[in-house]
Amino acid sequence: MRIAVGFKATPDYEALRAADWARATTDGVDTRYVRRVLDTFDESALELALRLRDARAERGLETSLVAFAVGGREADPFLKTLLALGYERVARVDPGLPVDETGAPGGAIAGLDFAPSAAAVLVAACTRELGGDLLLLGCRNSPADDGILPFFVAESLGRPCVTQVTEISPAGTQDLRVTFAADDGLVRATLRTPCVVAVGNAVVSHLRVPTLRARLATRDAPPAAWQPADLGVDITDVAAREPSVVTALAPVERSRAGVVIGGATPAEKARRLYDAHLRAALEEL
Numbered sequence: 001m002r003i004a005v006g007f008k009a010t011p012d013y014e015a016l017r018a019a020d021w022a023r024a025t026t027d028g029v030d031t032r033y034v035r036r037v038l039d040t041f042d043e044s045a046l047e048l049a050l051r052l053r054d055a056r057a058e059r060g061l062e063t064s065l066v067a068f069a070v071g072g073r074e075a076d077p078f079l080k081t082l083l084a085l086g087y088e089r090v091a092r093v094d095p096g097l098p099v100d101e102t103g104a105p106g107g108a109i110a111g112l113d114f115a116p117s118a119a120a121v122l123v124a125a126c127t128r129e130l131g132g133d134l135l136l137l138g139c140r141n142s143p144a145d146d147g148i149l150p151f152f153v154a155e156s157l158g159r160p161c162v163t164q165v166t167e168i169s170p171a172g173t174q175d176l177r178v179t180f181a182a183d184d185g186l187v188r189a190t191l192r193t194p195c196v197v198a199v200g201n202a203v204v205s206h207l208r209v210p211t212l213r214a215r216l217a218t219r220d221a222p223p224a225a226w227q228p229a230d231l232g233v234d235i236t237d238v239a240a241r242e243p244s245v246v247t248a249l250a251p252v253e254r255s256r257a258g259v260v261i262g263g264a265t266p267a268e269k270a271r272r273l274y275d276a277h278l279r280a281a282l283e284e285l
């Protein structure tokens with residue numbers, strides 16, 4: 001079985017300065033200096049693929065791992081890490097689209113963030129190029145978080161798709177046992193490949209760390225770099241027909257009010273906490 005995982009390196013929007021958000025309505029948000037991170041669901045998908053490979057190896061089943069990213073060179077450090085972790089082939093495909101409506105580099109309306117149909121064309125093309133009986137994707141990805149990309153990819157590949165998957169284990173040579181979240185709780189099912197699995201709030205959410213020896217052994221193996229034309233696709237027209245047009249971005253206010261409770265001893269602080277904040281609520285019960 002060959003397992004393919006698609007992911008995207010996204011800017012850490014929590015690290016953006018207030019001045020960048022203030023210019024968002026006119027010049028786009030400049031994210032060039034912001035460190036890139038893996039979306040939680042993408043990171044879970046990458047680790048679940050490694051765990052599925054290990055579980056299949058215990059049963060004597062051959063498994064190969066490949067991974068690809070949609071984006072520019074910002075994905076290279078993650079791809080090199082995956083090589084050190086045992087992924088056999090890694091690649092990235094640059095959409096080659098204008099960065100935003102104004103043409104400013106590093107803008108917030110960048111690439112395919114709000115163009116799921118166009119992104120699905122590239123993801124499906126990468127899957128065909130690298131091969132993959134099982135395609136793992138994150139169920140959502142920042143900043144759009146629309147959750148429809150895996151379904152568009154599955155439709156393009158002609159495969160079934162299961163979303164909100166939290167666990168995967170082998171169930172035979174080409175079958176998988178998956179657990180996914182449904183409206184009425186967790187559901188367990190057996191899937192036959194080829195298929196597309198969109199990973200949700202998985203039990204495992206952190207990618208393992210490769211050893212220094214593994215990093216040194218793969219440091220001279222550069223990831224493959226593709227353009228859409230290398231994969232035989234053209235997404236310009238598809239991206240232009242996307243129904244969503246971003247007109248502005250704004251940060252979400254996450255600050256909370258707080259009160260510092262003073263006192264010379266823990267007992268005194270506990271008494272003040274009870275008298276000022278808890279007594280009235282408890283008396284109403």
